[in-house]
Amino acid sequence: MVENTVKPGEILLSVEDISLSFGAVRAISEVSFDIKKGEVRAIIGPNGAGKTSMLNCINGFYHPQQGTITYKGITRSAMKPYEAAAQGIARTFQNVALFKGMSTLDNIMTGRNLKMKSGILASTLWWGKAQKEEMEHRRFVEDIIDFLEIEAIRKTPVGRLPYGLQKRVELGRALAAEPELLLLDEPMAGMNLEEKQDMCRFILDVNDEFGTTICLIEHDMGVVMDISDRVMVLDYGGKIGDGVPDEVRNDQNVIDAYLGGGH
C-alpha cells in the first residue's frame, strides 16, 4: 500500500459526483464534496437526506454505483470496510454498535486490532511476546480512557451502561485505532444538554490535540454550527449547500429545507 502523507489544509478525501441507489430508491444523487486535513467537517440535513449513506460510502459499507472517492491521493473502486480501517478511517454509528457483552476496556482494545502485529500463530504460540505487545496497547487504551473520563466504567460490560456513556465508549474505540479520518454518525443524538457539551468538548479536543480530521453528521443545527469548520447540507440525497457555518446558516435553500418551505 502506498502511504501518501497529506499536510494540514490539503484535501484528505474527495468525493466526486457519487450516486447511490437501493433498487428504485435514490439515497444519494450526484454529490461532490471534500474533506481537508485537520478540519471538522459536518454533514447536516433532515432525516432521510442521505447523510449516513454518505458515511457508509466513505468507509466501504456501501459501494456507490457512480462516481469516485479519492482518499490520500488514491482513487479507489469498491473497498471493503476493513481495508478502509487499515488506511486510517475509523467511525462510530448512529445506533451505537458496541460489543455489548464485552467490557469498556475490551471494546476499546478491539480498536487496537490493526495496530497489533502478532499474527494468529504468534499470539497463540509465542505467548510472552504477544503478552508484551498486549501490555503496550493496554497502556495506550488506558490513556484514551483517561482522556474520555470513563475510568470508573473500565470493567463494566457496555450493555449495562447508559446511552450517553455508550456513545463515549464507541468514540474511544474509534480513537484507539489512531485514525487519520474519524467519521462520527450523530455523536450527540439522544443526549441531554450536559452530555452534548461533554461530547462537543471531546470532539474539539481530539481535533486539537491529535490533529485528527473529523467528519460528523448531525441534524441538530445549533451544535454543528458551533464546532465545525465547514458544513455541507444534504436534502433528498442531493447537495443543497456547502460552506463555512455562517454562509450555510443564511442560505435560502437550507432555510427552506429545514423549515419545510419549498416542499
Add this chain to the structure above:
Amino acid sequence: MEDIIFELQFFLEVLISGLLTGSLYSLVALGFVLIFKASGVFNFAQGAMMLFAALSLVGFQELLGVHWTVAFVMAIAVMVLLAWCVEKFVLGKLVNQEPIILFMATIGITFFLDGFGQTLWGSDIKVMDVGLPTGSFDMGGIFIDKLELVAGFTAGALVLALALFFNKTKIGRALRAVADDHQAALSVGISLRTIWIIVWSVAGLVGLVAGIMWGSKLGVQFSLTLLALKALPVLILGGFTSIPGAIVGGLIIGSGEKLAEIYIGPFVGGAIENWFAYMLAMVFLLFRPQGLFGEKIIERV
C-alpha cells in the same frame, strides 16, 4: 446395610458412566456453539465434519502407514482446508443473507461431506486405533470405563484451552467482537473472512477430537453423523451461545438418560435412553427457551 452400599455403588457407577458419555456429547455440541457464536449459523454439518475428520485420520493411517500423530496433523490440515473452502465457496457468497438460507447451505455441506468422504475413503466401518485404552477398572467397587475417562479429561482440557483462547488472545477478542456485532467488527478493521476461516477450522479440530473419541468407541462409520442429533438437546439445555453451557448440557443429558433408563425405564417398558434426551429438551424449551447459559433474546419493539 450391605444392600444400601451396593445400591449406592451401582447408582454412582451409572452416574459416572452417564457423565463421561455426556462429556462426549459436549464435544460434539462444542463445535456447534463455536460456529453459532461467531457467524450466527446453526451448522448442521458439524456431525458430517466430525465423520469426515475421523475418516481422514483413519484413511491417512491406512493409506500411508504413518503413525497416528502424523495422520492427526494431516487431518487437521484437511479440516483447515475445508474451512477455507466453506468460506470461499459457500459462506463468503452468502454474507447478509437470512439465517435460514445459511442453514440450508450447511445442510448442503452435510450431504456433500457425507458423499465425498465415502467416495474418498470408502463406506465400510473402520477401526479407529490411536492407542486409547480400552476396558474398565475398579475404583472402590465402582467400574469406570477407561476410554470414557480419557474422553472426559480430553473434553475438559479442550474447553479450558478454548476458554483461554477466547478470553486471552487478540484473535479471541476479535471472535467475540464478530459474534456481538458484524458491522462494528468490520469498522475496527476485523476481517470477517479470516475470522470465519479460523472458527470453522477450530470447529473442525473439535470435530476431529470428538470423531477420535466416538470412533474409538463405536468404529468410524456413517452413523457418527447421527450423533450430531444428540447435540441438539444438549444445545437446547445449555444454550446455543455458551461454551460452559455445552459442557453442562452434555453432562445433564448424558447422566439423565442413563439414570432414566435404569430407574424409570422398568416402569414404562424400557428403552427410554433413546428418546429421554429429546423429551427433556422439549420440557426445557417450554420453561427456559434460551437455555441454561444462553443469552436471553429481548426484541425491542
